[in-house]
Amino acid sequence: MTNVKVAGVTVDTRHFINGERVASDETFTNTSPIDASPLGEISRGGQREVDMAVAAARAAFPGWAATSPKDRAAIMHKIADLVEERVSELANVETMDNGALLRSHLRGVMPRVAHNFRFFADYLVNDLGHPDFETRGHNNHVSWDPSGVAALITPWNAPLMLATWKIAPALAAGDTVVLKPAEWTPLTASLFADITAEAGLPAGVFNVVQGYGKEAGASLVAHPDLSRISFTGSVPTAKSIARAAADNLTPCSFELGGKSPCIVMEDADLELAATLAVEQYDNAGQVCLSGTRILVHENIADAFAEAFKAKVATLRQGDPRDIETDIGPQVHRVHFERIKGFVDRAKDGGANIVFGGEPNAELGGLYFSPTLVKNPEVDSEIVTQEVFGPVLTMQTFTTDDELVAMANGTEFGLAAILVSGNREHADVIAKQLVAGTIWVNCFFVRDLRAPFGGSKKSGVGREGGTWSFDFYADVKNTVVSP
Numbered sequence: 001m002t003n004v005k006v007a008g009v010t011v012d013t014r015h016f017i018n019g020e021r022v023a024s025d026e027t028f029t030n031t032s033p034i035d036a037s038p039l040g041e042i043s044r045g046g047q048r049e050v051d052m053a054v055a056a057a058r059a060a061f062p063g064w065a066a067t068s069p070k071d072r073a074a075i076m077h078k079i080a081d082l083v084e085e086r087v088s089e090l091a092n093v094e095t096m097d098n099g100a101l102l103r104s105h106l107r108g109v110m111p112r113v114a115h116n117f118r119f120f121a122d123y124l125v126n127d128l129g130h131p132d133f134e135t136r137g138h139n140n141h142v143s144w145d146p147s148g149v150a151a152l153i154t155p156w157n158a159p160l161m162l163a164t165w166k167i168a169p170a171l172a173a174g175d176t177v178v179l180k181p182a183e184w185t186p187l188t189a190s191l192f193a194d195i196t197a198e199a200g201l202p203a204g205v206f207n208v209v210q211g212y213g214k215e216a217g218a219s220l221v222a223h224p225d226l227s228r229i230s231f232t233g234s235v236p237t238a239k240s241i242a243r244a245a246a247d248n249l250t251p252c253s254f255e256l257g258g259k260s261p262c263i264v265m266e267d268a269d270l271e272l273a274a275t276l277a278v279e280q281y282d283n284a285g286q287v288c289l290s291g292t293r294i295l296v297h298e299n300i301a302d303a304f305a306e307a308f309k310a311k312v313a314t315l316r317q318g319d320p321r322d323i324e325t326d327i328g329p330q331v332h333r334v335h336f337e338r339i340k341g342f343v344d345r346a347k348d349g350g351a352n353i354v355f356g357g358e359p360n361a362e363l364g365g366l367y368f369s370p371t372l373v374k375n376p377e378v379d380s381e382i383v384t385q386e387v388f389g390p391v392l393t394m395q396t397f398t399t400d401d402e403l404v405a406m407a408n409g410t411e412f413g414l415a416a417i418l419v420s421g422n423r424e425h426a427d428v429i430a431k432q433l434v435a436g437t438i439w440v441n442c443f444f445v446r447d448l449r450a451p452f453g454g455s456k457k458s459g460v461g462r463e464g465g466t467w468s469f470d471f472y473a474d475v476k477n478t479v480v481s482p
């Protein structure tokens with residue numbers, strides 16, 4: 001089978017290599033998290049398909065690298081136009097595939113896919129670079145040259161958005177691309193491949209190999225003919241990619257997991273704090289940046305908990321296609337069981353479950369109720385490990401030193417949310433937090449010019465704005481004598 005119909009949209013489930021559809025002998029079954037219904041058979045790639053895709057990308061590289069930044073940008077804007085025309089199709093298919101809210105896909109995520117392309121196209125033409133400078137009369141000129149074939153490996157929690165966050169800067173930089181999407185959510189990458197062809201991107205510049213991480217993914221990252229590997233996903237996978245990349249010294253960028261604190265200071269606006277805390281359940285808790293550890297000042301802990309509980313009680317859990325739904329299902333049975341395991345073990349250890357703690361009995365399937373665990377042991381796994389579900393913990397602190405130690409007390413350092421009524425005090429705390437992004441009295445305000453990435457085990461490197469070009473391009477300094 002090569003074509004499936006999902007939400008009324010025809011999706012070709014074969015690989016996309018050198019501008020053509022390529023099938024594998026074997027397939028794997030893709031199911032919807034909404035109701036476990038099979039969505040279709042997907043081509044299961046391995047070494048053969050990876051070799052074909054990298055060869056196609058390598059062959060297309062000189063032509064794409066020689067295309068002027070303006071011409072590259074024009075095609076990228078055309079891609080954005082087509083994404084905007086198809087927001088509804090992409091949103092509906094993505095919701096069937098990963099179970100995230102249709103409302104978010106329509107209003108935020110898919111428009112952002114188009115924005116990723118427009119932003120990096122314009123950045124390349126208008127903003128990249130800094131003025132030449134002189135050394136003893138010699139002129140230094142810095143340029144960002146295309147580097148070769150970028151391998152992009154992406155997760156399932158925001159499939160097309162996270163893929164285009166890498167594809168757009170890589171293409172803008174003049175690289176060619178091989179994308180390996182997550183096996184639980186292969187569909188929108190395939191639709192996107194059609195869009196690139198329609199927009200006039202030359203054959204071989206963008207390729208998609210579908211398949212499992214341990215097969216297609218592992219073959220791709222071990223390929224000797226890559227210039228870059230950019231990966232978003234879990235820490236264990238990043239370690240195995242780093243080992244494979246080491247043999248070829250392929251530069252890697254890693255955007256990994258998090259266990260971010262959501263800090264509520266004694267002088268915080270409780271209404272704002274509760275609103276921001278509820279947002280940590282977005283995407284059924286499957287957001288790397290989520291502030292899953294609520295750290296609240298002892299003196300306001302009860303008042304905060306009441307305000308928070310009241311807001312959570314208004315959340316509607318259900319079918320993500322319903323525009324009124326706030327929390328959908330988890331992405332996959334395996335992931336659902338993993339989340340349940342964390343909560344069950346916490347309960348076995350005597351954890352205080354304030355609400356939730358169980359699958360949603362009414363909905364069944366993969367719907368796990370929003371959960372709050374109060375005062376778990378500081379070093380328990382529910383506090384230190386990434387659950388990646390709608391499961392928050394709440395702990396209290398009394399002094400700033402205690403707060404900072406708790407906030408920095410995991411191996412992760414992706415983000416932090418800080419709710420405070422005192423800007424100066426917030427600055428003092430923010431300076432001591434180890435994290436790639438810190439939001440003060442807000443959450444998820446993202447600007448593509450800003451560096452994005454994690455400290456400690458949350459990542460290696462930064463992407464966004466110039467940082468993306470620094471990674472995907474070969475940065476060169478040309479010094480000319482007077």
Ligand code: NAD
Nearest residue numbers: 154155156181182213217218233234237255256257258288
């Ligand atoms: P994962 O590591 O299991 O898989 C991610 C991708 O890697 C998939 O495409 C998978 O097929 C592939 N893969 C698996 N094994 C591989 C191997 N040996 N070689 C090459 N590729 C391989 O992660 P996941 O479960 O899909 O995603 C969830 C994780 O991603 C969470 O930890 C989350 O925090 C993280 N994440 C981070 C960010 C960020 O920007 N920092 C964003 C979203 C998700």
